[in-house]
Amino acid sequence: MKLASLKSGRDGKLVVVNRDLTKAASAEAVASTMQMALDHWADAEPKLKAIYDDLNAGKIEGFDFDPAECDAPLPRAYHWADGSAYVTHVELVRKARGAELPATFWEDPLIYMGASDAFIGPRDPIEMESEDWGIDFEAELAVITDDVPAGVGPAQGLEHIKLITILNDVSLRNLIPGELAKQFGFYQSKPHTAFAPVFVTPDELGDAWKDGKVHLPLHATLNGIKIGSPNAGVDMTFDFGRLISHVAKSRGLEAGTVIGSGTISNQGSKDGSCCLAEVRCLETIADGKPSTPFMSFGDRIEIEMFDADGKTIFGKIDQVVKQYHPPR
Template structure:
């Protein structure tokens, strides 16, 4: 089952729709749940109703079905009660720390790193990357994420896996030149993490077939900048902490509410032939090879594309396509 949120002039949380597997058609379901958050809050009731409507959509028997336009989609959860992002691929963590002359803490090899991001305003798959200053070091980060139901405090990793309801992909934009001074304060990211953009569609794990093992997604996550291939690391390879481990870590001392989004961090493989999911990795590899980076961070007008396809080559979540745009204050 594939779910999305269409923008609505009357609600910041948009309108929930079911999307066909080929991403071509959709149907609104206000009689089941007005928003995705409402559906997640009452998943024990809404799941079966949504699945039944999804089957009817696939069968072509719904008169109120319409063409699905990803440009009209918001993030699946335009406002998330909780957005926490991990650093599950240590090959990425090692490189970016080398880039800022920082040590790799030994604790990261056995204890996941997670930061709490801003969930008040998520960007949709076609929204611009709004940044005020190019000098901040604008970078994409292609990631995978899961969305949970209510997770109890102290949940084990095995139990945590059963709380994963939906899977999607995202672009967790980073401002690389703001990160070092923020982290030096010892209090984490804030200004260096602008709005995160999500694919139009979040899917139930059964849509992913054998690529989903209940804890991670073993498919290539592909990225391009200005139509130039950046990389396609496999989400199931070199994931030191799977989603179950990340959820258990996040829930060690708190309950997680339904609709919590948990990100993987930048997908990264140790096989460098598959490329990278962010420019910081590219720059660090260039520095290792030649002593200095050649690739520039994103500039105004640059275009970013992120997608994941199934084994038949069909997009699973819809493509994230964004342009970097200078932010101009209103008025």
């Protein structure tokens, strides 16, 4: 099943989208918003699935689906926790600056709580005041849960995954060092996160969804040039079940919690990277300094994942970096 939210107020208007992302149908009779559906998932899921099946079978005509009209599928969430499940990426970043990777990083996930009061849609611009902030994209996967009780184990955690998607976790690289030096986490360096047009249920991924991982490449293209397409199922040190268990160690999670994988990364892969920071680290290791700049105003980033038949699964994230002029 595939679900999206059309732009409407702060929380969007929930619609069911067909498998090839060409048609949609209102979900109003079941739930007006994605959060409402997640709050009552046991009741809402089979009713939404019935609409989905009828839409795919042509029993419902629906209307043309336009990603440009989409908000983030969950426009705002109660909880957004982003991990760094690909420890090979963290190892590379530390190697580029001559720092050792603590052994505990391979045993205990890195996760921070991000801003979830406003996610943005797949075609919304990346609005930034200054290029000097070091504007970077991060192509990631995310899962969305129902209510998760505190203390769940990794296997139990997987049972609470109801939806999956891809996202662009925009990072302001030149603001990060100053924030981390305060030893209090990210804040200004993590602006709005953009999501693909649709969330999908795990069954839509078929055999590609296995062991709490998505075993498919995630493609990142900047200004028409491929930056990378590493396989999300490779080198994922902590699967989503483990991430959920970690986040829920001391408190339960509310329905609609979004948990990110962190930047997809394959060790020594020729398939490239899913963020410019990693590209720059590889250049630093090889040449002593980076040569690839961060994003500039007017740059266009596209992020997409395809199934084994080459069909888009979640739809495309397609954003342009735009200068923002704050009120003075």
